[in-house]
Amino acid sequence: MNKIDNTLLIEAEKFVKNLLEDKLANEFYYHDFKHAMAVKGYVEIIAKECKLNDADLNLLQIAALFHDTGFINSVENHVEHSIEIVKNFLISHSIDKESIDSIAEIIMATKMPQNPSNKLSEILCDADLMYIAEDSCYEHMEAMYEEAITTHEEYSNRNLFDLETIRFFSNHSYFTDYGKRILQPKKLAAEGLIIERMKRREARKGKKGTVINTDKKVGFYSRGVETILRLTARNQINLNSIADHKSNILISVNAIIISIIITMLVKNAYDLSQNFYPVMILLFVCLSTIILAILSTRPNVKWSKFTKEEIKEKKVDLIFFGNFIHMEYDDYLESFKSMMESDEDLYSTMIKNQYSLGKILAKKFRLLKIAYNVFMIGLSITVISFLINLFYS
16 A cells, blocks of 8 residues: 655646646636636645644645545536545555545545634645635625625625625634634734725625625624624623732731731730720721622622613613523523624613623722722821820830
């Protein structure tokens, strides 16, 4: 049995080129030999970052060249046909069964939704969709649209194709570390550019470009809005963690001080009688600080009840668990689906939720500030009272 080497790679490249040029229908503007070579190049880039050995790289390059050859037979089952084609090619060149099975597994992982089972299949999956992270992404999407309108009748509606594109972008994630670190940010930037171009195209048709409409009421905002909401949520989480950490410091320090004072009072009550007032002041200050710190970290959940009319009027924040805890599941599901039908309602709910969390966070920091002030001023008064007591004694 033979192994895959550079000579076979050259033959495979020629084979795929001739196969697609001879048998691929003219309406495939995207899934052609140019795409196969592009994915092969992407594989080499990611494989280099992942530091693959030559044997694994050869497997990936073969898989990249053949992964869409099945389009010559079928659109729906092109992955299965691609595997059949590559198997026949490799068997004709006496390649070992282990390599053939590995390549088949790698190609199968590219079937939508992508489901890679190992590192090699993750690399091909990311390479197959690496075009999303390119500056030329929009040009690729235009080629895909020209292809889609001939292979999928429903995509004759450009708005539907655009909407499906945005949904695909939003749901897609890269698998490799390189994809997550390098490609994902580029993909987000390209996605924003595509949305803006879609808006401009709709505007040229005399429509308002902020929303792409289909039979259902669906729309989208710019990537900047989602970024702001995500950034605000992350900042609130970080600030909440900081507040809890500061509260824990106050509680721990003052609890230790109270423990020491009580121990000293029990063992040396008579000796401490001359410092009675300073000790009592310190004890009161520490206790007050602990109470305020606990109040700042104590959960403050309001279990709200509301009517169905209030839900229909979009006055209820369905994201916060305190609002839906008393609802039946079917009612909650129906209300949530109703909210999802409109981006306006969905974003309004998210904004309302962040506003409510911000109010809770503000109260927490206000109590925390009072606790630190009480501790600071009280400690100062205690020290002054000790000095006065020492001076007059």
